[in-house]
Amino acid sequence: MGVLKGAVMVMADLARALHAPAEMDWMAVSSYGSGTKSSGVVRIMKDLDKDITGRDVLIVEDIVDSGLTLSWLVANLGSRGPASVEVCTLLRKPAAAKVEVDVRYVGFEIENEFVIGYGLDYAEKYRNLPFVGTLAPHVYS
Ligand SMILES: O=P(O)(O)OC[C@H]1O[C@H](OP(=O)(O)OP(=O)(O)O)[C@H](O)[C@@H]1O
Ligand code: HPA
Secondary structure, three states: OEEEOOOHHHHHHHHHHOOOOOOOOEEEEEOOOOOOOOOOOOEEEEOOOOOOOOOEEEEEEEEEOOOHHHHHHHHHHHOOOOOEEEEEEEEEOHHHOOOOOOOOEEEEEOOOOOEEEOOEOEOOEOOOOOOOEEOOOOOOO
8 A cells, every 4th residue: 555645666666576476555644735744634535446354455555754754554453354554665754753653664764954856756746856864954154
């Protein structure tokens, strides 16, 4: 299951490398709006189309930052009666964690900086960059 929009690239890469039988579904949740800090309030913009009762669910995320989105999501999906819920993420910021969440598969652990590109946005910009980078600070002199 992918969490739009940031996870689109990760999901596409994963799908190409995955040879076990799997079904994919998409859920869009948002807690960042146009800023660089989680509001802490997670909104479902699009729910799953499929019933996950009795299914083994793998949540595919682009980034785990404060962990607030994921901890909410794991609880939300867990309440729907799946056989299991595991998480995989391309990026994780251990120093930014506000809540601890079990993440089974982590691509890269990164510094506590706001990153963009490869599906990740700042105010909906930069998702199309073919790499992950940091926002350059403005320098006033
Ligand atoms: O660990 P957290 O601090 O909760 O942050 C992680 C979440 O933030 C991003 O989503 P965002 O709300 O920016 O929505 P987006 O996918 O539309 O970019 C990202 O895709 C994760 O779902
Ligand atoms: O560092 C980040 N970049 C983009 N989106 C995000 N959502 C949580 N953390 C980030």
